[in-house]
Each structure stands twice: as C-alpha cells, then as structure tokens.
Amino acid sequence: MRSLQPVRGTHDILPEQSLRHRHVTETARTIAGQYGYGEVATPIFEFTEVFKRTLGDSSDIVTKEMYTFESRSGEEITLRPEGTAGIVRALISGGLGQHLPLKFFYQGPMFRHERPQKGRLRQFHQFGVELLGVGAPLGDIEVIAMAAQILDALGVADSTTLEINSLGDPQSREAYRDVLLGYLSDLKDKLSEDSRKRLAVNPLRILDSKDEGDRRVVADAPLFSDYLTGEAAEFFSAVTAGLDELGIIYALNPKLVRGLDYYCHTAFEFTTEALGAQGTVLAGGRYDGLVAAMGGAETPGVGWAAGIERLAMLIADAPAPHRPIAVVPVGGGAETAAFNLAQELRRDGFTVDIGYGGNLSRRMKRANKLRARLAVILGEDEIRAGTVTVRDLDTGEQEEVALRGLRDHLAPWR
C-alpha cells in the first residue's frame, strides 16, 4: 500500500482547504501590490550550489534538510527550501541589478526534509517579499509594515506578536561573538549537550535555547545590543522609530536569532501561541551581504516569508464562495434545453451548476447541498409556455418567469 500513500509530510489540498490558502495568498498578493511589489516565480528547483552558497554550509537546512538529487545529466539539483536564494540568483543571472531597487513578492511550494509535525510539512507553501537595493532603514520599516497590514487583513493581528532584534553589521557580530564565546566557554559545564555543540558551530543560537539550564546561563549573558557599532545601533533605532511612528507594536527580543547565516541588522518574527511548537508565522530580516556572497554586485536586501499553511490554520474561515444558481431540468425532454440555458447564464456571468442525472427530487437535493441560492426549474410545461420556474431556496417561494426576462430577473444574484 505504500505506493498509494502520499509521501511523508506531503498533503493533498482539497477545495475546502484550497479556499483558505487562496484567501491567504490573495490577501497578501493584493496588499503587496498596493506597495508596488510585483510577483515573480522562480523555478522550484535550482542547482544545489545556489542554496549552499546562500544559506551557509553550516545551517541545518543545508546539512540535513534539503531534497537533493542528481538529474539525468548528472547535475546536482535541490528542491528549494526557501525563496530568497532563487530570487537572488535571478537577480544576478538575469542582470536585474540594472533596475534597482527591485520590489518582488513570490508564492509557492518549498521543500524541507524534516520530521513532520502540526504546522510543519515537507512540502509547504510560503508567501514572501524581497526588497533589493535599498540599504536604508525605510526598507525594513516598509517591509514590516506590509507584513503587519497583511496579518491585520487576515484577522490574525490579535493572535500574533511581532518580535524584533538587531543582529548588527558583520563587525558588531564578530565583536559580540567573541565576547559571548568567552562568557559561555567558562560556563560550558552548565550547558546542555546540544548547546555545547552549538558553541563551536553557531554560538548565537544558544541564546535561543529552550533548555532550562541554558536559559539560566543565558539570562546573565552579555547583550548583543551593548556591542553594536555606533552605525548599527543607529540603524536599528531608526527602524524602531519608524515602527513607532506607524503605531506598529513590537517587542524587542535581544535573544532573537535567525537560523540562516546571511541575516544582518534587523531580524523579526511574527509568532503565535495557537500553533503549538511551530509558533512562527512570518519571519524575515535584512541580508545585505547575500548578493555579493553569491557573486553579484554589493546589493542590500530585506524581506520576509510567511507560512501559508500556518496562516491558513490561524484564520477563522475563508469567505464562502459565491453561491451558485442551480438549473434543474424536469424529465428527459428538458435536459438539452436546461443545459443550453445553463450555458447561456454562465456566459452572462452567473455561477451556475447543473446536475448530471436523477429525478427532480434528487437534483433539488443536490442544489441544496451546493448551497445554491436559487433553483431555475425547467420542464415541459415551462418550455411550452416559454417560462422557467425560479425557486428561492432560502425562503421556499417560487414564481414563473418568462425566459425573455430571466437574465434581468436573476441579475441581483449574479
């Protein structure tokens, strides 16, 4: 039976769920459009090197979560685990650096070979934005404001909180890293096994640990904010001042660290309590060094990505689809006329459903189940009289309407 199961961590998205996803993406798409961002679609796979270079060889995504395979011609290919790498690659390979600043959004599937949980899938979907070529704090502010507006429009603003931190510039980061390393090395015995490993690979991550013992050690650790260079500190306060100006509420979280190596300066996360262990619903930050690291010209960038499944779980309900009008033939003789009528109404812009068989009772049942607003009943009597019977399925009232005037009669429900 194994071959008839979906691959672990993948899901079929059926119409009901699809509506929720679409509500999320359409809302985000509309708002991103209002900010002047244009949609881009990069391939869902790239040469493995693209991700290795952007994400950093030591990141978890690269070391253990990528879907990597060899193509028939022997190329190393990877299903994209996130969206930024592909866009930066497109920027470079397409010579888009000529047109900076670039304002892009994207939407689509991402792949990570992780152990699935609620809100964590192996194929999942993200909506993200990237602002390339803007090094000023205004870029960070705009992008965060857009995120806040989207979450608000989705009705989840109340159930999420924005946390924000500065990772400084490379100089700040290096200085702080040394200090932190010194502090933590002295207390090595008190750290969890995981964190002792992190000491060598990515000590900043220890700040984020959920282990009780680690938290106690970290509580008294030197703060990153004390080691920001003047420039970096100024940048960050410009960002927070801009958010204040817009009335965007946030919490400073000096322990907030991002997993991907390329982030600098602003890092932020919108999180929720409602999703269990997977609390992050939208996250991003600034990545000024990334384009250059990939071989392009020095280009600042800032952006974020949101988990569509996670947002879809958080929203109350997607707006119900437009209620159809059911065309119901009575008896075999009316079948063709009814089908033609349905087609005519569809061409006129109505949402029309017509059953594929069964008697009147059966078809009415079906109309009811489809939440049809009206039934347009067409039998031999009506055909003779040049009319149809229009039944209001909410009130149960029905009347005869001349075929000629049907379109106008139905107009309110188009």
Added chain:
RNA sequence: GCGGGUGUAGCUCAGUCGGUUAGAGCGCCAGAUUGUGGAUCUGGAGGCCGUGGGUUCAAUCCCCAUCACUCGCCCCA
C-alpha cells in the same frame, strides 16, 4: 535526526480480560414523494481492525518490526 503517544467504515469514535457473522453517530445511496430541496421515517451499501512477521488450537486484541499521523526536542514558515 532524537524521545513519547496513536492507527477499527468517507468522518468522529466504541469494542473484544485472545474465542462464531466487528458496532454506533454523522455522511453516502435508495424509497416514502415518477414536478420540488432543507425536517422526519424506512431500507441499503461501505471494514485485508495501517502493513509485514511472530506467539497461539485461535490474533483486530499479546510481542517484534515497519509505515503513517500526532506531541515534544533539534530547527524552522
């Protein structure tokens, strides 16, 4: 990748201290109602009891493995 929990009808779940034909509600199909849906009543279909192996006279039940889901960790959207 590590640790815990759970897999019985399309869905939600009973159940068998190992013993003939495995149940309910909802949903589905049909009829009551061959020109009228929602409500009601009647009937019906639908189960390799996740999969494979083991123990046993006998396994849906016990044991092992495996797959999937789920909770937590790691990490992240």
